[in-house]
Amino acid sequence: MMRTKPNYDKAKNAALKALKKHNIQDFPINILEILDSYKDIKIIKYSEMARKRNCTLEEIIEINSSEDGVIHYSGDRDKYLIAYNDVIEHQERVYWTLAHEFGHYLLGHHKESDRTSLARNEMTEEEYDAREVEANFFARFFLSPPPVIAMANLNDYQKIMDFFGVSYTAAKNTLNYIERSYKKGFRFFLPNDLFNNLKVFFNKVSYGKTCLKCGVFSYLKDSKFCPNCGSHEFHNFFKGADFNMYYPGIITNKENGKALECPVCRNQETEIEGEYCCQCGTHIVNRCTNLAKDWNGDFYHTCITPLPGNCRHCPQCGQPTTFLQNGLLKQWTVEREIEKQHQQNQLFLASSH
Ligand SMILES: [Zn+2]
Ligand SMILES: [Zn+2]
Ligand SMILES: [Zn+2]
Ligand SMILES: [Zn+2]
Incomplete structure (x- = not known):
């Protein structure tokens, strides 16, 4: 069947459906993990293909008729094979290809x-296009959904690159697409369930800041x-290492701030009741240590809300937190060294096998 007109709605709906199905709560998406969950898809890297067939990367590109990647289909077995070029400098491009x-x-x-194969030389120009x-269009709505960008008010291509992990070109194109749509009077809409899934992501966009000193990205x-x-x-734009991922700290109850x-x-x-462990008496709520004197000369906390269990410093005044002061959290520089050591040990273990 020949088809020359792209069906944009179909592509868009498939992307929104996939975001829901895979319970996407943050970007960039772990696309390899998602593809892995499909039993009828096999994935192979160009570098692996080259090694197995004992040929050069250029030959593999030639075989697949694409520098980036291709999806083959075997009708007899009803199975798919995605081959992608992993030897590309820009990972955003690989991400998009997948x-x-x-x-x-x-x-x-x-x-x-x-x-059997969606590569240029097997199809007519129109059919291919x-x-x-x-x-x-699917990739755009899946990796950097325009409704999410519009709702988050991300009208800056650099931020789109940082938050969604897409290339400069992809971010620019998406931004242009949103602007064009607005001019035509189109409004973007995100289904409720997707919006709820992405609450933390929207917080990151609204409150996200990257520290110049330690490089941590936090969103309180x-x-x-x-x-x-x-x-x-x-920093102004650059996103950096997610605070909650790199420094998980002590897990606390979101409502009352007590360590679980x-x-x-x-x-x-x-x-x-109370803020102390009933067994050992440890203070189990992370608070700001900044105290001020009231008219009677009594001390009171200036920053009152309990802080998340990984805060070493109060995000409101910068003073150390009780968890840091009481030694329940190590200084971030110490923590980072331990993590580095840990990673090196793992590398060592992996290479000694
Ligand atoms: Zn294609
Ligand atoms: Zn910092
Ligand atoms: Zn205790
Ligand atoms: Zn404070």
């Missing part, structure tokens, strides 16, 4: 005709100081 091929798969492009356009509302090192100087488990004696009965 989403693009995923689009071909979900949109059933192979089954529309009896082609309609599917290519759809696969790219109204923060003026880095919760990790207490510095008050932030006492960090000293491991007692898990922490949902009792």
Whole structure:
């Protein structure tokens, strides 16, 4: 069946459906993990293909008729093979390629005709282009959904690159697409369930700051100081290492701020009255240590809300937190050294096998 007109709605809906199905809560997406969850898709790197066939990367590019990647379909076995060029300097390009091929798969492009491979030399120009356009449109809505960008008010290509992990070109194109759509009177809409899934992501966009000193990216509302090192100087755009991922700290209850488990004696009965462990007496709520005197000469906390269990410094005033002061959290520089050591040991273990 010949088809020359791209079906944009179909591509868009497939992307939104996939975001929901895979319970996407943050970007960039772990696309390889997602592709891995499909039993009828096999993935192979160009470098691996070259090694197995004992030929050069250039020959593999030639075989696949694409510098970036391709999706092959075997009708007899009803199975797919995605081959992608992993020897590319820019990882954003690899990321896009994988989403693009995923689009071909979900949109059933192979089954529309009896082609076994979606590569340029096997199709007429128009036929090729309609599917290519759809696969790219899918990739855009899956990796950097315009409704999310519009709702988050991200009208800056650099931020789109940082938050979604896409290339400069992809970010620019998406931004242009949103602007064009607005001019035509189109409004973007994000289904409720997707919006709820992405709440933390929207917080990151609204409150996200990257510390100049320690490089940590944190996203606490109204923060003026880095919760990790207490510095008050932030980068303008660059996103950097996610604070909660790199410095998880002590897990606390989001509502009352109490540690779910006492960090000293491991007692898990922490949902009792008061802020102290009933077994060992450790203070199990992370608070700012900044105290001020009232008219009577009594001390009171200036920053009152309990802080997340990984804050070493108060994001409101920059002073150390009780968890840091009481030694329940190590200084971030110490923590970073331990992590480095840990990674080196793992590398050593991996290479000694
Ligand atoms: Zn394609
Ligand atoms: Zn910092
Ligand atoms: Zn305890
Ligand atoms: Zn404070």
